[in-house]
Amino acid sequence: MDELYMQLALDAAWHNQLLTYPNPSVGAVLLHEGRLLCVVAHKKAGDSHAEVLALLDGYEALSNQKVDFDKNNSHLAHQFLLSLPQGFFGKCDMYVTLEPCNHDGKTPSCASMLAKLKLKSITIATLDPIKSHSGGAKRIEDVGTALYAGLLESKAKELLEPFVIWQKRAFVLFKLAQTTNGKITGGTISSLVSRTHSHKLRARVSKLVIGGSTVRIDRPTLDCRLSGDMPPDVFIYTKGDVDQSIPLFDIKDRDVAFGDKLDFLSKPSFILIEGGEGMLEAFKEKIDWLLVYQSPNIDNEKKSYNTNLRLKHLYASPMGEDLMIWSKRI
Amino acid sequence: MDELYMQLALDAAWHNQLLTYPNPSVGAVLLHEGRLLCVVAHKKAGDSHAEVLALLDGYEALSNQKVDFDKNNSHLAHQFLLSLPQGFFGKCDMYVTLEPCNHDGKTPSCASMLAKLKLKSITIATLDPIKSHSGGAKRIEDVGTALYAGLLESKAKELLEPFVIWQKRAFVLFKLAQTTNGKITGGTISSLVSRTHSHKLRARVSKLVIGGSTVRIDRPTLDCRLSGDMPPDVFIYTKGDVDQSIPLFDIKDRDVAFGDKLDFLSKPSFILIEGGEGMLEAFKEKIDWLLVYQSPNIDNEKKSYNTNLRLKHLYASPMGEDLMIWSKRI
Numbered sequence: 001m002d003e004l005y006m007q008l009a010l011d012a013a014w015h016n017q018l019l020t021y022p023n024p025s026v027g028a029v030l031l032h033e034g035r036l037l038c039v040v041a042h043k044k045a046g047d048s049h050a051e052v053l054a055l056l057d058g059y060e061a062l063s064n065q066k067v068d069f070d071k072n073n074s075h076l077a078h079q080f081l082l083s084l085p086q087g088f089f090g091k092c093d094m095y096v097t098l099e100p101c102n103h104d105g106k107t108p109s110c111a112s113m114l115a116k117l118k119l120k121s122i123t124i125a126t127l128d129p130i131k132s133h134s135g136g137a138k139r140i141e142d143v144g145t146a147l148y149a150g151l152l153e154s155k156a157k158e159l160l161e162p163f164v165i166w167q168k169r170a171f172v173l174f175k176l177a178q179t180t181n182g183k184i185t186g187g188t189i190s191s192l193v194s195r196t197h198s199h200k201l202r203a204r205v206s207k208l209v210i211g212g213s214t215v216r217i218d219r220p221t222l223d224c225r226l227s228g229d230m231p232p233d234v235f236i237y238t239k240g241d242v243d244q245s246i247p248l249f250d251i252k253d254r255d256v257a258f259g260d261k262l263d264f265l266s267k268p269s270f271i272l273i274e275g276g277e278g279m280l281e282a283f284k285e286k287i288d289w290l291l292v293y294q295s296p297n298i299d300n301e302k303k304s305y306n307t308n309l310r311l312k313h314l315y316a317s318p319m320g321e322d323l324m325i326w327s328k329r330i
Numbered sequence: 331m332d333e334l335y336m337q338l339a340l341d342a343a344w345h346n347q348l349l350t351y352p353n354p355s356v357g358a359v360l361l362h363e364g365r366l367l368c369v370v371a372h373k374k375a376g377d378s379h380a381e382v383l384a385l386l387d388g389y390e391a392l393s394n395q396k397v398d399f400d401k402n403n404s405h406l407a408h409q410f411l412l413s414l415p416q417g418f419f420g421k422c423d424m425y426v427t428l429e430p431c432n433h434d435g436k437t438p439s440c441a442s443m444l445a446k447l448k449l450k451s452i453t454i455a456t457l458d459p460i461k462s463h464s465g466g467a468k469r470i471e472d473v474g475t476a477l478y479a480g481l482l483e484s485k486a487k488e489l490l491e492p493f494v495i496w497q498k499r500a501f502v503l504f505k506l507a508q509t510t511n512g513k514i515t516g517g518t519i520s521s522l523v524s525r526t527h528s529h530k531l532r533a534r535v536s537k538l539v540i541g542g543s544t545v546r547i548d549r550p551t552l553d554c555r556l557s558g559d560m561p562p563d564v565f566i567y568t569k570g571d572v573d574q575s576i577p578l579f580d581i582k583d584r585d586v587a588f589g590d591k592l593d594f595l596s597k598p599s600f601i602l603i604e605g606g607e608g609m610l611e612a613f614k615e616k617i618d619w620l621l622v623y624q625s626p627n628i629d630n631e632k633k634s635y636n637t638n639l640r641l642k643h644l645y646a647s648p649m650g651e652d653l654m655i656w657s658k659r660i
Contacts, residue, residue, distance in 0.1 A: 001366055004338075035364035036331055180622065180657070181635055182512025280628070290628075292510065296641040296657045298610070298620075304634045305511055311626040316646050316653050323646050323655065327510070327626045 005029045005036070005095040006125055006152045012041035013050070013097050013159055014315045017326065018173065020044055021204045021270045024163035028054040028096040037061040037092075047072035051100050051110045055081050055117070058092060074107035082116060093121045097156045099128040099149070102136035111136030114145070121146035125156030129164050158314050161328065162270070165288060170265040172286050174273045175201070176305075177293040177322075183302030184276055193320025194293040196226040198274075201291075203229030206269035211279045212238025212258070221247045222274075232272070233257075235264070237282065262286070277305040284309055284329075292325040335359045335366070335425040336455055336482045342371035343380070343427050343489055344645045347656065348503065350374055351534045351600045354493035358384040358426040367391040367422075374534075377402035381430050381440045385411050385447070388422060404437035412446060423451045427486045429458040429479070432466035441466030444475070451476035455486030459494050488644050491658065492600070495618060500536070500595040502616050504603045506635075507623040507652075513632030514606055523650025524623040526556040528604075531621075533559030536599035541609045542568025542588070551577045552604075562602070563587075565594070567612065592616070607635040614639055614659075622655040 006029075013027030020026075020042050027041040028050035038057035042050040048071060056071045059081070069076045100110035100122070114122065114136075122145055128134040141147040165171040175198060177190040188195075202208055203224045210222065215236050223231040231251050236242050236258035249256055265271065265286060273283055280287075284307060311327040318324070336359070343357030350356075350372050357371040358380035368387035372380040378401060386401045389411070399406045430440035430452070444452065444466075452475055458464040471477040495501040505528060507520035518525075532538055533554045540552065545566050553561040561581050566572050566588035579586055595601065595616060603613055610617075614637060641657040648654070 004366070004369065008334075033365075036334070036366060039334065178511075180512070180620075180641065180655075181508075181637075182510070290510075296643040298635075298637055298639040298641065300636045300638045305628075306630045307511075307628055308630045309628040311510065311628065313626040313648065313651065313653055316648070318643065318646070321643065323643055323653075325510075325653065 002095075002123065002151055005031070006097070006123065008039045009050075009095050009097050010125070010152065010155055010159060011317075012039050014317065014326070016041045016043060017159070017315070018162060018270065019200055019204055022166065024098055024160050026050040026096065026098045028094060030054040030058040031093045032058065032062060033091050043072060046074075046106045048074040048077045049101065049107055049110050051094065051096055051114065052077045052081065052107075054094060054096075055089065058089065059084065062088075078108045078113055081113060087118070089117045089119050092119045093123070094119055095123045095151075097125045097159060099124050099126070099134060100136040100140065101128065101133055102139060103133050109136070111139045114140050115143045118143055119145050121148065123148040123151050125151055126153045126160060129160065130167065158328070162289070166268050166270055168268060170206070170267060170269045170271045172265065172271045172273065172283070172288045173201075173291055174275070174280065174283065174287045174289070175291045175293075176280075177295070179295050179297050179299040179302060181298045182304050183299045184305050186302040189295050189302070190293040191295070191320035191322050192226070194322045194324065197319055197324070198293070199224040199227040199229065201272060202232045203227060204270065205232050205272040207235050207264065207271050208232040209235045209237055209271055209273045211275045211282070212236055212240060212242060213278060214275060215242060215246055215248070219246050221251065223251060237279065277307060280305065280307045280309070287329050289314070290327045290329070292327070293319060294323045294325055296321060332425075332453065332481055335361070336427070336453065338369045339380075339425050339427050340455070340482065340485055340489060341647075342369050344647065344656075346371045346373060347489070347645070348492060348600065349530055349534055351492075352496065354428055354490050356380040356426065356428045358424060360384040360388040361423045362388065362392060363421050373402060376404075376436045378404040378407045379431065379437055379440050381424065381426055381444065382407045382411065382437075384424060384426075385419065388419065389414065392418075408438045408443055411443060417448070419447045419449050422449045423453070424449055425453045425481075427455045427489060429454050429456070429464060430466040430470065431458065431463050432469060433463050439466070441469045444470050445473045448473055449475050451478065453478040453481050455481055456483045456490060459490065460497065488658070492619065496598050496600055498598060500597060500599045500601045502595065502601045502603065502613070502618045503531075503621055504605070504610065504613065504617045504619070505531070505621045505623075507625070509625050509627050509629040509632060511628045512634050513629045514635050516632040519625050519632070520623040521625065521650035521652050522556070524652045524654065527649055527654070528623070529554040529557040529559065531602060532562045533557060534600065535562050535602040537565050537594065537601050538562040539565045539567055539601055539603045541605045541612070542566055542570060542572060543608065544605060545572060545576055545578070549576050551581065553581060567609065607637060610635065610637045610639070617659050619644070620657045620659070622657075623649060624653045624655055626651060
């Protein structure tokens with residue numbers, strides 16, 4: 001059952017993939033005497049980590065009482081968890097997709113808290129790839145908690161790949177919405193749920209890159225109205241000039257740049273490209289991952305796209321009426 | 331957690347979807363004092379049902395001993411389970427996607443066995459749609475086992491739809507292998523794992539339907555060599571004559587028919603159609619479900635397909651390097 005529990009933690013983390021930028025997406029599962037208490041994932045940078053959310057949900061399940069503060073307030077959460085009677089989680093086993101953090105950043109260190117709470121066991125899928133943050137596993141093991149590392153490690157490393165990449169350069173995600181037969185143009189293709197998810201992603205990115213012809217033809221606003229977030233900065237990839245009467249230029253607090261110089265890709269960041277065949281072709285050597293929102297329909301009227309990209313499927317899950325399919329360039 | 335356990339049972343059943351023909355695909359989960367023991371699914375008609383497999387795996391987990399017979403031999407399995415000490419499963423909770431069968435067919439009745447084993451609780455996603463097989467839930471409840479029905483019922487009904495359809499007429503599945511950008515022609519597209527799965531499906535069907543032009547151009551054998559099963563009967567959909575020197579005619583114990591009369595679709599059965607754009611277009615009013623093996627790649631050279639089909643995604647899961655995507659016509 002170990003693999004099943006870790007897979008549940010991975011599933012939860014994939015649900016929030018990239019939305020936690022610049023943090024990694026992490027999932028966790030908590031059991032008490034073999035009984036599954038909860039499956040959770042970190043939601044966004046600054047909010048409580050997955051381990052903390054799992055312990056709070058675990059507390060609620062074990063005590064049959066609700067906590068009276070915002071679970072995503074990591075300082076209140078740590079304070080609360082550390083105030084529980086000694087040994088409260090002593091019969092608990094945790095599965096977490098990444099080694100608990102060993103440094104105090106926006107949130108207090110999870111490893112330090114877990115070393116105090118002394119769970120029965122903690123199973124980690126993969127160790128922290130950032131040397132300065134690692135050491136959490138050892139710290140937890142040193143207090144007598146049984147510690148296992150490396151369960152479903154290759155899956156956890158795939159989940160973690162964007163985080164590893166954006167430590168050193170831009171992580172480049174190309175987003176497409178298509179029908180089942182690969183049609184991408186001619187009106188709205190994906191469901192409202194998918195489009196809302198894509199606006200949440202836009203709200204997280206360092207820069208949204210879009211092609212000059214899309215801007216000229218569609219005159220998009222490229223905001224995050226569906227998720228109610230602030231609009232992203234935009235880079236229009238074009239060799240020519242751009243008509244600045246286009247609505248996307250009118251949005252407050254947004255930086256818009258254009259040109260064909262892509263030096264910004266060398267900077268640690270999260271870059272989202274939205275486009276069709278032309279942009280796929282132009283960026284095919286620079287794309288790290290592809291995200292496809294695939295509608296169930298087969299459509300005759302819309303237009304297909306062509307290029308050559310060798311990819312590997314990473315994860316797929318329902319997104320409203322669509323499928324959300326993640327793949328990486330190989 | 332109830333929904334999570336039932337979802338695990340549904341996931342297991344989707345894994346064997348249609349391979350259990352003419353039985354429904356059923357999944358089950360067993361817990362002991364809240365601890366998850368196993369997640370299983372029925373494999374093929376005549377083999378042990380999901381409930382039986384769950385109890386056998388549960389026995390092994392609880393006793394730390396292996397059973398010494400073939401778990402898929404339902405008669406031995408029932409005999410063994412009924413020989414266990416009274417109350418052995420008394421602290422167990424089962425989640426099963428379909429009401430346990432209440433009649434003795436190829437396998438003994440699960441409801442009768444479960445009524446003797448007296449579990450703590452049994453949660454059923456949906457009741458048996460066949461009136462003459464139903465009543466299992468009541469039989470189990472009557473002995474004092476807590477019985478819950480209707481958890482994730484709409485999902486369970488989707489899983490069960492082929493079974494309901496093939497009670498009264500042919501269930502028609504259209505199979506496609508495509509790249510991510512919807513290309514379907516020009517050499518092998520799907521992975522060996524997907525192709526092996528499609529051969530397993532072929533081995534279960536009442537008839538494999540294929541277009542006359544595919545037969546003339548590709549001269550396929552349409553066997554099940556990858557799964558080592560017997561080849562299916564074939565119906566070639568064509569208005570013209572067919573060259574009987576084509577290899578598929580040479581296979582022993584296979585019935586081959588051709589023509590454009592589709593009366594056989596009114597007969598309770600399982601029909602698999604393999605084809606491209608022409609067959610999709612020809613059968614678009616007759617297809618119940620679509621099965622797409624989708625490779626991760628985006629390909630420039632292969633050919634796309636066009637038609638208009640409104641579909642609903644039902645389930646998606648990895649199949650080797652590909653995704654296996656089930657959808658239904660709406």
